[in-house]
Amino acid sequence: MIRFLTALCLGVFLSVSGPMGGPAAFAQTTLQSTPDYAAWERVATRAEAALESGKASDAAFGVLRQDIVNWRTQFQAQLSANDSRIKTLNEQIAALGPAPEEGSSEAAEIGARRSELQRQLEVLTTPRRTAEEAFSRANGLVSEIDKIIRARQSDELLRKGPVPLDPSLWNNALRDLRVSLTGLWDGVTSAFSNPTARANAQNNLPLIMILFVAATVLLLRSRTWSEQFAVRIQARETQASAGFTGFVVSLGQILFPILGIFALMQALDATGFYGPRGDMLISSLPIVGVIIFSSRWLGSRIFPKAQEVETPMGLGPKRRWEGRVYAMLLGIILALRFLLERLSDFDRHSLETTAVLDFPLIALAGIILFRIGQLLHKSDPSKSTLSAEGSYRSQVVPLLSKASMIIGLGAPVLAIIGYSGAALALIYPAILSLALCGAITQINEAVRDLFAFFSPSVNPSEALLPTLINFFLLVLTLPVFALIWGARLTDLTELWSRFRNGVSIGDTTISPGSFITLIVVFMIGYFLTRAVQGTMKNNLLPKTKLDPGAQVAMVSGLGYVGIFLAALIAITSAGIDLSSLAIVAGALSVGIGFGLQNIVSNFVSGIILLIERPISEGDWIEVGGQMGYVRDISVRSTRIETFDRTDVIVPNADLVSGTVTNYTRGNTIGRLIVPVGVAYGNDTRRIEEILREIASAHPMVLANPAPAVVFSGFGADSLDFEIRVILRDVNWMLSVKSEMNHQIAERFATEGIEIPFAQRDIWLRNPEALKDDGA
Template sequence: MIIAWMRTALLTVCLVLFAALAGAQGNGPDYAAWESTATRAEQAVEVAEASNQAFETLRGEIADWRAQFQNQLNANDSRLQTLREQIAALGPAPEEGQEEATEIANRRAELNAQLERLSTPRRTAEEAFSRANGIITEIDGILRDRQTEELLNMGPWPVNPGNWPTALRQAQDSIAALVSGTQQAWQNPSRRSNASDNLPLVLVLLVIGGVLLARSRYWSELLAVRIQRGGTGSSAGVASFVVSLGQIILPMLGLFAFIRAVRATQLFGPRGDLLLDGLEIFGLVLFFSRWLAGRLFPKDDVLRAPVAIPDNRRAEGRVYAVILACVFGLAVLLTGVSDFDRYDAGSDAVLHFPLVIVAGLILVRFGWLLRRQVRARRDDPEKTVAYGDRIAGTIGRGLIAVGMLAPFLAAFGFGAASKFLIYPTILTLALIGTVVLLQGFVRDVYAALRPGEGARESLVPTLISFLLVLIAIIPLSLIWGARVTDLTEVWARLRSGLTIGDMTISPGSFLTLIIVFTIGYVLTRAVQNALKTSVLPKTKLDPGGQVAIVSGLGYVGIFLAALIAITSAGIDLSSLAIVAGALSVGIGFGLQTIVSNFVSGIILLIERPISEGDWIEVGGQMGYVRSISVRSTRIETFDRTDVIVPNADLISGTVTNYTRGNTVGRVIVPVGVAYGTDTRRVERILKEIAEAHPMALANPPPAILFMGFGADSLDFEIRMILRDVNWMLSVKNEINHQINDRFQQEGIEIPFAQRDVWLRNPEVLQAKAEPVPSESASADVEKPVVEHMDHSDLEPDAPAEDGDGDGR
């Protein structure tokens, strides 16, 4: 069945391509022949009594004509566009009562005549294309209605005992015919002679086939597990997956050898040939399902299990998969025999009913297996239900519903509907499992090519996995009843393009847009990298200017790439002017902050008030500029945290740049000495310390300032210009250490803060020693008033006062 679908699809594609080439190379469609074909097709559609095969053939003829008309529609596009541009270049036609120059009028008439001559075949082809589309749509509607009617028709009940004898008799007749054909072939002397001559070949093929069928699958599985266990990383997973494909290829080679040996004997009749063909399909389905089940529910824990079910339930999953494959293979074989021997509807329903029952039970069990794991994860508070688990739970519910509904429909005579549910569901399960395995294989390949943490979950394998899901829609549509002609019809609709106003976007133009833009983007990035690594470092531009040039070039390159791509695709930008105007209004109101930051980023890159590596302070945040983008600027603070500042704040706010242009800056070191100290001596010592520091500039020299008389000290300041202001804190720290050491050597005192406590009426404290007679009496005692004199400019960590109350 699947092979037949693939052959039909390949034949249809070849016919479409041949028709397209024939239409492109010819001088144009034969409209007389088309009229005859179209009339015949319209009459057949009106009567609607032809067989499905006849309608399919007729539809193929109409589709070939439509392909020719499609080519004719696009034949003179470039020439017609050139003529329209030439006419537009002559200016607008004169209004009634006005005249224009004779040469221009003659040229306009000549161009209009050429335009009319080239437009006539296009209009004719457009009318014929529309007519062909209508006929194809009507034929598809008839075939679709027949398919629906077949599914909804009630046939014989397989549970009716009256249908059983006929079914058994026809099955016995088929087996008897198979045996009779073999006996007749054996009684034929020429066939016996050929079988005797081919006996050595038959024996060799039987031995090879028997060995491959018996042991090749085990060998491939064992080797795949050993590779996975012996290797590390994703490379082992890739190798194990490739080797595991031998579980399909090698047994199939053995089956082909066995079938070739049987065919070489020629001791079978037509039904034997039919049985061998069905055996090929049965073997392919069985071996593929065993490989698929072995990868989805692996025996060995070293293999990654894509389906999250308990280890003790994996064997159950493998058994279910094999049983479903056997049911599907037997159904294909039974369908072939039924069509060959022309079973009646009752016999066909009775013989298919056991297969439907077994498949339904297995689907229900398989659905419960998937649902049980999801339910266990949902009930466990320590585990989270992943997205894949939710999909598995949904699939499980669907399998349970199909497994219960299909046998019920088959029992009450809806055999076509039950088979439409059961067998496509089995194929869908196989397709989903294949896509899951291919997604894991793609992730392993990418992780092997680009090793690193999180490589399997990066963007590229995720996009490829999504592409695999989109590709899987094609076989999924065929599985669920779509005809190959339906897919070709969708492709034909896509080829005709999507029309928006006067603009038509076809797959070809869209592909051109993507390819041209990709080329422009890659070239832009290549030029940026060349400038950044080879050209700009050899110039005298500062790093900020280099970043501005590289960034500006990137924006210009991407804009040009988009413009060239749109023009190459044939998209008229003038038709998008109204839409762009409406979007600009929306951008002005809804995205004004983003636009403001973007414009501010461009201003920063052009004017360069700050550059990467500058030490700045903005909005209370101080740190080094690490990167400047079009929307924001990243500042690394001194505690190694990143602060993202919108560019609009850097343009409209106040920014302090400590290292703009150069790194020279001033540092101020305050110091205080006790009252009574020789101030000239202090000034001299501080000057010696400042001038001796290697980071201090000699011109201008450090300055020592006597700032004034503080509350507890004589205040001085060291003001010095540093070679690199980035070392301000280190210089301050070193200067303070040197001041402390010199002052200790010179006997100069650095005072600390002092506080005086005065008691306004200290004699009241004596009352505390006398007993208090009563609560009312104690309330009349005068409380002392304490006046606290505090010097706000004293250090907070000054030593505590004596609490003896001596008035100090």
């Protein structure tokens, strides 16, 4: 427990201070100086001797490992020293041309210059080769030390120790515990019997009383006040910020009692009535307080008392009360285990005493963990707030339930048969993991509530931003889970060091720094491209004489060029050498050419459409039996909106290689034909005159060329005419045709002109068959 809490605090510190005070800063300070290889040789020799004997303690190996890691950081910094100068020398040598073959000669001046450059290059690369060899040696030593420590950890877990149920061990264990508690009391009485200590306490009595009163209020009442205030806030369903505000206020259930513990520590310190063991216990109070009050806070959040507050588990009132009690008991067990471990280390209890004293806590923790697993199993997903956030988390609850019940039964059994180390490695990490899962759930809910406050019109469960934030927070907790389950802090720092070094692909190393540089530079270029596109589209191009289609083509082309340049600049800024990937790209291009030939064809066709512009956005076209307006032209396809208000996605290759009818290419002028039929016997000259008057009077019809009326022929039922006009905007074709038909019907009715309808004579071949025989 102590090792875990210490490692956790150190991990948080290193994660915060790593960019400034970690290995990177150490590397920068040693970059300008050459490592002392003689001193390194002594350290490496001592490490190899310790590894060969294998008798050093874990603490000694840890100190030795840290020393080697510091040396390795110096060597790593030396590997990248003088990179720019070496690159310049290589370019200078390449500029002199290839070296002459054996038996041939070159100009004396060129040869002398080549030798001088080679000598300078050798001087600069020799330290790098030396550092590379030392770096490999240090890396190997670190790996061997980690291997030995991990093997010892595995042996410790699998080693069988004393059986805690052996009655012969109980007397010694109780005696050791009594000695520790007696020593604690003796320290208090010894300090109290000291006149100087009593005098100091009397002098500090007003301060002690004030601190004791403050500590009492904060410890006994502040948690209840914070809980009640948070419940009242969360019960306000009309406020979008109620959930997040309630979460922040509820943290007072941890903060204020911890302040009370610090006040209590100051009051006890002012009395001076404690001995060495008392000093040890007083210094442990903050961690004990964090454990107990955090568990109570988490229990009140996961299993809330108020019925109006939603619960992540979807449980009834009785089950919630059980959950709160179990959470508080687990916190007390963890605190007692922490105090017992510190007391055992202080008094150096034997392995038998530790096993006996640990067993009651393990057994009680196992029972409670099993009961919590049963509670999780009884949760109702339909009433849980987890289902609203994501079903995947609702699926995790049954897994946690089964794991809790299995560990709750298995850990006490392992302790009974003597495997106390394995039991401790199971039961307490399981409890801490459950607590961490609960904390993650609460943080996710708070992020969701905060997003709902700033974006009330968007459902948080369907939004991308809170999901990404919660995923990022989940990734950040993975090192904490690793520390809980036995990973050492050095394992995480080693993994982080390798991650920072990056992955080598050929002569190119892709590190997190280069990757971040790539993303940042590309995003800057992307946003600049969009800004220039917006300026041209809204401010510059509308003031030119270019048609809208040409303006869209220029803006789209600028976007493609800008994104390409942004990607190229980003790759160059990240230090990625594309020439080293040329062979791989060449091999992949063959497969891509066969597998993606249709996509490439559509891409090239899209470029052709943007350059030649046979169609533009807003054009009325017909292609492949589909008719509509062009709404968007992309590099792969074109979107056409039909008159039914449906979108048709047409591959660009069909527009380039197929037949396309463009009704509005270049202008919107187009012809309209309106067919008209009249009954036989009407004056055809009068009909022609009426139709010409109607066509000429319409405002959408152009006067030049003038409208024409054609007597197209003698139909089966009517005399057929056609009105042929040129419209100034062909997009109004249907409206103009409908309006002309209305006017034709009105004029024909006024003039008494009949619009015929089809008439047919029916001849019956056998009419006698229709007669009724019985008539």
